[in-house]
Amino acid sequence: xxxxxTRSIALIGLHGELVDIEVDISDGLPGYSLLxxxxxxxxxxxxxxxxxxxxxxxxxxxxxxxxxxSPAWLHKSGSGFDLPIAIALLVAQGAATxxxxxxxxxxxxxxxxxxxxxxxxxxxALIAAEQLGIARAIIPAENLAxxxxxxxxxxxxxxxxxxxxxYLEEGVIPDFDALQPVARAVEQKxxxxxxGQKAARFALEIAAIGGHHLLFLGPPGTGKTMLAERIPxxxxxxxxxxxxxxxxxxxxxxxxxxxxxxxxTPPFVAPHHTTTSTAMVGGGAHAIRPGACSLAxxxxxxxxxAPECNAGVLDALRQPLExxxxxxxxxxxxxxxxxDFLLVLAAxxxxxxxxxxxxxxxxxxxxxxxxxxxxxxxxxxxxxDIRTFVEVPSRAELGSVEPGESSEVVRARVIQGxxxxxxxxxxxxxxxxxxIPASQLRHKYRATREAMAFxxxxxxxxxxxxxxxxxxxxxxxxxxxxxxSSTPSLQEVQExxxxxxxxxxx
Amino acid sequence: MAQTLQQIGADxxxxxxxxxxGQGVTIIARNWRIKEGEIDLVARDGAILIFVEVKSRxxxxxxxxxxxITPAKAFRLQRLALAWIATHDQWGAxxxxxxxxxxxxxxxxxxxxxxxxxL
Numbered sequence: 001x002x003x004x005x006t007r008s009i010a011l012i013g014l015h016g017e018l019v020d021i022e023v024d025i026s027d028g029l030p031g032y033s034l035l036x037x038x039x040x041x042x043x044x045x046x047x048x049x050x051x052x053x054x055x056x057x058x059x060x061x062x063x064x065x066x067x068x069x070s071p072a073w074l075h076k077s078g079s080g081f082d083l084p085i086a087i088a089l090l091v092a093q094g095a096a097t098x099x100x101x102x103x104x105x106x107x108x109x110x111x112x113x114x115x116x117x118x119x120x121x122x123x124x125a126l127i128a129a130e131q132l133g134i135a136r137a138i139i140p141a142e143n144l145a146x147x148x149x150x151x152x153x154x155x156x157x158x159x160x161x162x163x164x165x166x167y168l169e170e171g172v173i174p175d176f177d178a179l180q181p182v183a184r185a186v187e188q189k190x191x192x193x194x195x196g197q198k199a200a201r202f203a204l205e206i207a208a209i210g211g212h213h214l215l216f217l218g219p220p221g222t223g224k225t226m227l228a229e230r231i232p233x234x235x236x237x238x239x240x241x242x243x244x245x246x247x248x249x250x251x252x253x254x255x256x257x258x259x260x261x262x263x264x265t266p267p268f269v270a271p272h273h274t275t276t277s278t279a280m281v282g283g284g285a286h287a288i289r290p291g292a293c294s295l296a297x298x299x300x301x302x303x304x305x306a307p308e309c310n311a312g313v314l315d316a317l318r319q320p321l322e323x324x325x326x327x328x329x330x331x332x333x334x335x336x337x338x339x340d341f342l343l344v345l346a347a348x349x350x351x352x353x354x355x356x357x358x359x360x361x362x363x364x365x366x367x368x369x370x371x372x373x374x375x376x377x378x379x380x381x382x383x384x385d386i387r388t389f390v391e392v393p394s395r396a397e398l399g400s401v402e403p404g405e406s407s408e409v410v411r412a413r414v415i416q417g418x419x420x421x422x423x424x425x426x427x428x429x430x431x432x433x434x435x436i437p438a439s440q441l442r443h444k445y446r447a448t449r450e451a452m453a454f455x456x457x458x459x460x461x462x463x464x465x466x467x468x469x470x471x472x473x474x475x476x477x478x479x480x481x482x483x484x485s486s487t488p489s490l491q492e493v494q495e496x497x498x499x500x501x502x503x504x505x506x
Numbered sequence: 507m508a509q510t511l512q513q514i515g516a517d518x519x520x521x522x523x524x525x526x527x528g529q530g531v532t533i534i535a536r537n538w539r540i541k542e543g544e545i546d547l548v549a550r551d552g553a554i555l556i557f558v559e560v561k562s563r564x565x566x567x568x569x570x571x572x573x574x575i576t577p578a579k580a581f582r583l584q585r586l587a588l589a590w591i592a593t594h595d596q597w598g599a600x601x602x603x604x605x606x607x608x609x610x611x612x613x614x615x616x617x618x619x620x621x622x623x624x625l
Contacts, residue, residue: 027621027622027623027624028621028623028624029572029575029580029605029621029624029625030570030572030573062570062572062573
């Protein structure tokens with residue numbers, strides 16, 4: 001046989017496409033042509049495959065070799081096609097035989113000695129293969145952990161080319177114990193470690209219940225970051241589907257080392273404020289990779305020192321905030337990554353950072369203070385419901401030996417609050433209080449009569465904008481869910497009003 | 507039995523020539539040389555002219571013999587073939603370019619690997 005075919009998966013964002021790898025060996029001068037829009041890493045596969053074959057005792061055909069990856073119009077990238085090309089070459093030469101190649105997908109990068117190295121994006125590729133009805137997948141042994149969430153697809157972990165041949169010819173499945181990930185000392189964060197901060201704790205609990213985006217304002221060293229890092233611990237745990245989705249995104253980004261595959265904790269992603277908008281939303285010229293906001297999908301995206309961000313970086317978040325996904329268009333095509341996250345911004349109140357209380361030690365002029373926070377654009381601030389001050393803890397709080405409420409206790413309330421909301425919205429298109437449309441807030445989802453009267457009087461006194469009015473109502477629904485009241489009362493609306501106090505200086 | 511490189515080359519060409527004759531092909535010329543280079547064998551198979559490049563190796567230290575035919579060398583073979591056709595006023599004749607690899611191995615019969623129509 002001089003013609004052989006193997007199959008693999010090409011990823012377009014999170015979506016996987018079945019790719020046929022055909023190899024034809026014909027008479028002619030020795031040469032190698034690779035067809036099907038390969039990228040640079042894939043073009044280099046020739047040299048890796050050649051050395052790998054020769055160093056594992058197989059022949060490199062000194063003939064005209066044509067490798068075609070179809071569908072031909074699809075841009076293919078990465079080193080994961082090394083292994084399917086090598087197997088097809090072996091079969092085409094008659095050095096390996098298998099009647100069942102079509103029911104397998106094969107992926108893996110070859111080392112020059114024939115051993116098989118891990119690749120990126122195995123999890124989403126396997127999910128795609130499973131949906132396409134493929135029965136078995138030959139994958140690098142080191143990627144085996146990524147296959148554990150699958151049901152009908154059987155993974156065959158391989159670590160050397162010879163193992164693949166042995167498996168194809170005799171059905172010997174290599175004996176491989178999934179490398180138990182080195183038990184990393186995962187630093188368990190808990191809300192009980194936060195001293196005092198009653199108001200900020202309340203704000204983050206309400207944010208978690210209603211999915212409200214959040215801005216922490218406060219001088220340096222008051223615990224803004226500490227609070228933000230603990231938000232995932234009070235959010236409901238991810239279900240299997242959500243967890244798989246998060247892991248798939250991390251797999252493409254090559255960031256699974258930082259996250260356990262079956263972790264149910266919502267991700268926490270904190271890009272530095274000097275980050276570029278490409279790193280924030282995703283991109284790249286050839287292989288388009290997800291950005292920080294997709295890595296934070298189903299979790300928390302935290303941006304410290306938000307006003308220091310480059311112009312445009314924060315505003316790039318407006319699309320995902322609106323639609324829960326990002327569409328990235330490049331030469332290779334348009335890719336959509338999910339990006340449904342809770343945005344948490346932290347900012348100093350002024351450039352010197354000491355504006356607090358009466359602002360006695362602050363050295364900034366009032367113009368400087370106003371300009372500083374204006375760096376966060378209006379349309380973005382518009383999407384942030386809760387703006388809360390994080391105060392310097394008092395002496396009494398710092399001296400207290402009594403720990404604050406633990407994450408577990410708060411999470412129980414968050415879950416309960418979300419259940420109440422989900423039940424109320426069971427016939428609506430949204431599930432969270434932060435997503436109630438403005439028109440519905442004015443009619444179907446109003447607060448009590450006296451609470452509405454309070455809001456209207458604040459509107460009349462111009463202490464509340466129309467935008468703020470709707471935001472306060474949404475927050476008050478989350479507060480009502482926390483306390484178990486069926487309609488937000490005056491007191492709850494006033495609490496919601498206070499959660500927007502940060503807006504006074506914005 | 508020390509052989510010079512020229513001897514190895516000439517032996518290889520002889521082997522290929524007799525191989526071709528065994529296939530019923532007439533050898534027209536050997537080592538046709540002009541300033542640009544040399545055609546190892548010119549043959550005729552019915553109406554078709556055949557230009558053959560022979561590569562001989564006594565060991566495999568330098569890879570497969572045919573791998574030595576780089577795209578530049580293949581292009582030169584093409585030009586040489588046309589030069590031969592022009593010199594011999596054979597315009598319009600069908601022709602093809604073949605390559606042959608001859609492996610000389612100590613104590614074994616030399617082996618001819620013949621590839622027709624490579625360009």
